[in-house]
Amino acid sequence: MAYDVIVLGLGACGAAATYQMAKRGAKVLGIDRFAPPHAFGSTHGDTRVTRLAIGEGAHYTPLAVRSHAIWREIEAETGADLLTTNGGLIISGADAAEFHGAPFFGNTVVAAEKHGIPHEMLDAGAIRARFPQFAVGDAVGYYEPSAGFVRPERCVAAQLQLAGKHGAVLHRNEKVVGFGATPSGVTVQTDRGSYEAGQLIVAAGPWLPSLLPPNIAWLFKVYRQVQFWFDVENAAAFAPDRFPIFIWDLPGGRGGVYGFPALDGPRGGIKIATESYASTTTPDTMVRDVSAGEARTMFDSVIAPYIKGVTSRCVRSLSCLYTVTPDFGFVIDRHPDFERIILASPCSGHGFKHSAAVGEALAELALHGQSTADLRAFLLSRLTVHGY
Ligand SMILES: Cc1cc2nc3c(=O)[nH]c(=O)nc-3n(C[C@H](O)[C@H](O)[C@H](O)COP(=O)(O)OP(=O)(O)OC[C@H]3O[C@@H](n4cnc5c(N)ncnc54)[C@H](O)[C@@H]3O)c2cc1C
Structure with missing residues (x-):
């Protein structure tokens, strides 16, 4: 053979x-x-969120921990820059909805405690003081220093x-x-x-x-998703040392939004995305282009009300595919x-x-x-x- x-x-x-x-x-x-x-x-799309306390279920945590170790090994062997642990913030409120089919925020805390993942719990005031970019109202935050992004x-x-x-x-x-x-x-x-x-x-x-x-x-089932990059007023305020990766279960059942720090220089913007499960598609039939209307809706509904210092100028967008099990x-x-x-x-x-x-x-x-x-x-x- x-x-x-x-x-x-x-x-x-x-x-x-x-x-x-x-x-x-x-x-x-x-x-x-x-x-x-x-x-x-x-x-x-350049980046993926990584975190060790896994809101989809604590049973995933050993895989995430092991993946971080493997990426560090590969970085040492190849010299590539793969993993940045600049910290991750998960925000949720009293009306928390399910995310990825799970009680995500609560599961995250359970996974952190079960697997001894260092973290801090932040109330709304502490989130606003530490990360003034987020216009949070009544919310609670989970901050994990070992979270970040992978390339x-x-x-x-x-x-x-x-x-x-x-x-x-x-x-x-x-x-x-x-x-x-x-x-x-x-x-x-x-x-x-x-x-x-x-x-x-x-x-x-x-x-x-x-x-x-x-x-x-x-x-x-396969769903089209869109990743957007929006310009920011001050890139330094969104640099990895001041802005974490985040996942925010928005109030009022508006769904989840997640994002990354500014990685592409002064006018490169920050990457932000939501999730869409409106209709299924396939890799061969999907609409790959992202319209100006999609970017406008993203800014008006999810960015402007919740994240301060982001402009309406969409500098880049990409469609991508989720494959989702029940x-x-x-x-x-x-x-x-x-x-x-x-x-x-x-x-x-x-x-x-x-x-x-x-x-x-x-x-x-x-x-x-x-x-x-x-x-x-x-x-x-x-x-x-x-x-x-
Ligand atoms: C917008 C978006 C955001 C995401 N964000 C995150 C995140 O923040 N954190 C996270 O952990 N995960 C995230 N994910 C999920 C993660 O990226 C995917 O789960 C993962 O990349 C899937 O990898 P895969 O190997 O299954 O598929 P792919 O990487 O797509 O690989 C499949 C490969 O199979 C090849 N192939 C298919 N059919 C054939 C064939 N007939 N013959 C030969 N080759 C074939 C394709 O060309 C392709 O290269 C995100 C996904 C998307 C789309």
């Missing part, structure tokens, strides 16, 4: 898995329909670089059109050829549903029809921060049959037995 493992998709999750397996000496072939990092899937494109590039250095074979701009089982492994067909391996990891991000049978494909949790599990195929969807809008550790867990799962990380919460059967 030419390869121990084939990885379908070299985005956040696939690049991490390919790197981790190559580092362990496995013969790995990674295939991607584009040349990652690219801007067509879920892993672009998705750089992480993918660094892991693919190291994977290649450790002997992984990388096929870019090659599309997988089919896969299946052989008596002793798997076969993968692409628009260029056909390959065999002991196992296959499917890490196709928002393309995953198109590669699955209908009875499970429908569990993965409970907003990951799926990392064997394919129900093929024992030698692993499905990896660290998805639902919060996967990047865990992706380095998910890659390590996938490597262990594929090469040794089980992972050190506890992946039981990510089994597909939790979604199918509950009848979604």
Whole structure:
């Protein structure tokens, strides 16, 4: 057999898995329909929030902690700047809504206490005094010094670089059109050829549903999201040493907004986004362009009333895709029809921060049959037995 493992998709999750397996000496072939990092899937836009106390559930915390450690290792090996822990602020109010399918603020505090993550609780006055950029009324804040942001494109590039250095074979701009089982492994067909391996990891991000049978494909819904960069009056007031990453459950059920410090110089602005679940789409049919009207609505409804010192000048915008399961949790599990195929969807809008550790867990799962990380919460059967 030419390869121990084939990885379908070299985005956040696939690049991490390919790197981790190559580092362990496995013969790995990674295939991607584009040349990652690219801007067509879920892993672009310069920054992703990372935090260790995970509001989606305390069981994610070990993955985030491990990912930070892996990124530090990769930084030391490559010289890339991947992770900045400038602190993170989560703001919520008495009328807190669910975020990512969970009582997010309360879960964050529980996860911090359970896993001993250093943090501070701030009342509204303390938030205003420390971070005057936020026009908070009646609210409470959770501040975590170890939170911050990670650079998705750089992480993918660094892991693919190291994977290649450790002997992984990388096929870019090659599309997988089919896969299946052989008596002793798997076969993968692409628009260029056909390959065999002991196992296959499917890490196709928002393309995953198109590669699955209908009875499970429908569990993965794809939604268009938009990331905006708005200019600020004083970039120094939004620099990472004065402005944290933030997630704010806005009052009155207006939904969540999150953002980052200014990273692109005096006129580069700050990145801010909300989430949209209005209608589903696919990577091949979505509207990629962002209209001026979308930027205006974003500024008027979410930025102007709540964040001081941000101007209405939108300097950049990008669309991107969430792949969302019914409970907003990951799926990392064997394919129900093929024992030698692993499905990896660290998805639902919060996967990047865990992706380095998910890659390590996938490597262990594929090469040794089980992972050190506890992946039981990510089994597909939790979604199918509950009848979604
Ligand atoms: C706007 C936005 C904001 C986000 N913010 C955060 C955040 O702040 N914090 C956080 O932790 N997470 C965040 N996320 C989520 C996180 O970015 C994603 O969960 C993660 O990047 C998904 O990675 P992936 O490997 O599953 O998919 P991708 O990185 O999209 O990789 C899939 C790859 O598969 C390839 N592929 C697909 N089909 C084929 C085929 N047939 N043949 C060959 N190759 C194929 C694609 O080309 C692609 O490279 C955000 C996501 C978005 C969209």
